[in-house]
Amino acid sequence: MSSEKISPETFEFMARHEALFSKHFRDGLDEQTLILKAHLLLEELLRDFCIRSVPYPNHLRKARLSFNQTVQLARSLCILSDFVSDWAWSVIEHLNKMRNLLAHELEPDQAKFEECRQKIITAVKNSSNVDYSDSRLNLNELQGSLCYTVGAMSAVLEFGIAMNTDEFKALGDDT
Numbered sequence: 001m002s003s004e005k006i007s008p009e010t011f012e013f014m015a016r017h018e019a020l021f022s023k024h025f026r027d028g029l030d031e032q033t034l035i036l037k038a039h040l041l042l043e044e045l046l047r048d049f050c051i052r053s054v055p056y057p058n059h060l061r062k063a064r065l066s067f068n069q070t071v072q073l074a075r076s077l078c079i080l081s082d083f084v085s086d087w088a089w090s091v092i093e094h095l096n097k098m099r100n101l102l103a104h105e106l107e108p109d110q111a112k113f114e115e116c117r118q119k120i121i122t123a124v125k126n127s128s129n130v131d132y133s134d135s136r137l138n139l140n141e142l143q144g145s146l147c148y149t150v151g152a153m154s155a156v157l158e159f160g161i162a163m164n165t166d167e168f169k170a171l172g173d174d175t
Helices: 008-024 031-053 057-062 067-077 081-104 110-127 142-163 166-174
Strands: none
Touching (some): 008 031, 008 142, 031 057, 031 142, 110 142
16 A cells, blocks of 8 residues: 555554554564563554544553553554454453453463463354465464454454544545
8 A cells, every 4th residue: 555545644653553563573482471571562553543533632642551552442442343353352351361361370371371372262153254274374373363453453443533533524525
């Protein structure tokens, strides 16, 4: 997609998060690093979306919102929240639980950890109608499921930002 066809705000959001994904989400990450990086990447994506979606972003930049508060704010601001449906928000919730298990417990409960992993993989597989069997993206593994989720959330939030631009709003004035 060329930058002439989309607003500068949307293009900058896309380019920034694509670069962060490419830099930090590589093949061969161990599971703990994968979970921490996916959590940080989604948090950055959601915070950036929230800041770009409010009329006075400086006030939000000063807020010290928890991850869960950021998720709930993004969900309330997301025009396409119904499109994303519950599967992506569920993945984000379970990813946060996994991250908390790693961050707050020296020896995390493996049963809770495995339950979150399976819920993430199942939610992603159930949401996708696409056959990824010939792709590098394996939805039966945590990394593939998290890559899919980050990509889906990025696309939905990019569209939400585009819909907030004056150019997009002007399209409705023509009717």
